[in-house]
Structure formats: C-alpha cells, structure tokens
Amino acid sequence: MREADFAGDVHLVGGQQTIQAFRDIDALDELGVVVMPVLLGDGLRLTLEKSATTPLQLAGSRTFPDGxxxxxxxxxxxxx
Structure with a gap:
C-alpha cells in the first residue's frame, strides 16, 4: 500500500493472526483496541504467544454508552 502511494488510511478488523500478518510485513502503524465490559474467562491475547514485543504509545481513547x-x-x- 505504501509503495503504491495509497492516499489515506486503511482500516482493518481482525484478531491475532491479522495483527501478526501486518506486523510481519511492517504494515501496522496504529493499533485500535476495543475493550468490552464482558468477562471471557482467561481473556484473549492480542498477539501470538511467541511474537516479538513491540512498544506501543497511547494515541487516544474514547468511551461508548454501552461501557x-x-x-x-x-x-x-x-x-x-
């Protein structure tokens, strides 16, 4: 997308495998995480168990009426 000089943002929705695939090709600039007030037992990882650690910096937050x-x-x- 960068090499094609694509103007604009690309919004992608996915889970572990999608995040990892875009990290692997260095095509992830921003990561949005929606936290929902529902308990799911042990919770879900955002990345694969053995993936490399990438430092993140909070760019912004917002809340919704459903919590x-x-x-x-x-x-x-x-x-x-």
Missing amino acids: SAEHRYTLVRDRD
Missing part, C-alpha cells in the same frame, strides 16, 4: 472503550496506540519503531 466499552476504544484505545488507539501507535507503534514505537525506534528507541534511542
């Missing part, structure tokens, strides 16, 4: 919250993170690529 859910969206958190947007940018990936910290270079740490000096």
